[in-house]
Amino acid sequence: MNVIWARAIASLLVIALVALGLGALIKPIVAMAFVVVALGVQIVFNTFHTQRLWQLLDAPVYGEVPSAPGIWGEIYYRLHKLAKRWHSQVRQVEQQHQRFIQAIQASPYGVVMLDDHNQIEWSNGIAESHFGLDAKRDLRQHITHLVRQPEFVRYLNTQRYDEDLHMRGMGENRQNVIAVQAFPYGDNRKLILTQDITELERTDSMRRDFVANVSHELKTPLTVLSGFLETMRELPLSEGDRARYLDIMAQQAARMQVIVNDLLVLAKLEGDAKPPVEHMIDMPNMLRHLHDDALGLSGDKHTIDMQADPGLTVVGAENELMSALGNLVSNAVRYTPEGGKITIKWRDVGDGAMFSVTDTGIGIPPEHIPRLTERFYRVDRSRSRDTGGTGLGLAIVKHVLQRHDAILQVKSEEGRGSEFSVRFPAARTVRNQAIAAKAV
Known part of the structure; x- marks a missing residue:
């Protein structure tokens, strides 16, 4: 037997005992009147608190829990404890959600969440910068109405997201190169990730230029050397011409030596993480x-x-x-x-x-x-x-x-x-x- 039934039976027993005492000492009619009044008071009391509980559950406000004597006080107390526990759980979830949002905001990657109609549900600050968006103003807007580059619209519509898309001329800095990749999730929703790869593109361009330039710089003296060697091997030359050709070949060989030495010095400097000798x-x-x-x-x-x-x-x-x-x-x-x-x-x-x-x-x-x-x-x-x-x-x-x-x-x-x-x-x-x- 739980506490509610125990208290209800105890209350009825008290009324019955008081009624028996009144009937024995005074008159049975007085005992009956007492029973009717006591039960009426209980009905009114329970009906009143039932109404209060109904209103409380219909429009709950955290912290506003009424007080009452008896079993209703116990009910309100337990309801308050339950609401407090739920409120604490909700706050924990909100804090975790806030930390998650802060982590995404701190990420060097742009993040845009799209619904099943490619409408913007949320975006972080980096994505706003990359795409030229405003998270509040552009909420629920179709992303292709805001990012209108044909290659992006084509990429989103083809639904081939295995590789990223490189785009130029977007957002705040129109000279930057942005890598964009979509990841489907949930019910036809999409997560768009963006990254500024301008520096990577520049480094890659420098690497290609470096290889091309090294090849070009070494090709000229090698061509000269090869030409003069072939000339000296196949044609009869006077001592004066031979000496002049050898001087030119020595100059070109020295030029290649200077280039190679500079390349070695540069490679050593770039690869040496140790600070210079003090x-x-x-x-x-x-x-x-x-x-x-x-x-x-x-x-x-x-x-x-x-x-x-x-x-x-x-x-x-x-x-x-x-x-x-x-x-x-x-x-x-x-x-x-x-x-x-x-x-x-x-x-x-x-x-x-x-x-x-x-x-x-x-x-x-x-x-x-x-x-x-x-x-x-x-x-x-x-x-x-x-x-x-x-x-x-x-x-x-x-x-x-x-x-x-x-x-x-x-x-x-x-x-x-x-x-x-x-x-x-x-x-x-x-x-x-x-x-x-x-x-x-």
Whole structure:
């Protein structure tokens, strides 16, 4: 017997005992009247609380549970406990749902959920950026009414989702390349995932260009070598012609050797994850070498000035920095016409040190400046080849400077000259009086 039946029977027994007592002490009619009144009060009390319970269940409000004596108090208490437990479970589900949404929002992938009519049910911020959507404004809109590129509409309608679709010119940045793939789920619903692969596409394009450029750069000297070897083997030549042909062949072989050496240096720099050896560099000595090399390469055809702070130096790998800074100086000499001026500066800039090479050369068009450090990238192929460059120098410079936490900055005006600056951070800059005294 449960508590409800026990309390009901106990209540009836109390009424019966009181009625028997009244009948024995007073009159049976009084006992009968008491029984009728007591039962009436119970009926009214139960009917009232039944109505309250009905209203509560019909329009429940969490936390609004009435109080009452007896069995109805127990019922309301248990109902409150049940509602509290259900509310806690609902809150847990809501929190899990919120964490799930936050995780998708933090994902680097765009996510769009479509219903069985390809209408947008939900999308995260990345997808909004990729497709140019607004999650609130475009809710329940057909996605092909918003993303109208023919290739996307075709992809969605063909229902062949094994491979992704690459699209250009969407969303906020119309230069980006977006990979889109659909995944069916549920009742004809679709999950659309997007990813910005602009950098991957650029890297792949650079790889293809690199292979093509290496092949092209090596093909020319190999063709020259093969031609002269065939000529020397099949035709009678005078000693003068033979010597001239051998000189040309030696030049082409040397050119290939320079290209191969630069490729090996670049491969080593790219594959070496270890930081450079931390040695204090004798910058005055390095600058003297750079100045002497510039004078030798110029052959007195340019005015070359140098302004250097003798007590300022950096820590790093001397051979790497000599190669990188030497590349900048030699480029300035190569691309400055005869009679031009080249200025080499080494100075303190407050939050670090700066090495700069300024020339009055041919300059660089602004659209080419962002790509100067790509391997084999040339502003003018014929002009670069005439100056003896391999197209790898600035790529080597970039990797050396990255290893030394330095930044390369380029300012140029076509026809008026260029300035290549290397800024070293304060953490790598040292002021050394011993080196300054030695320089003096």
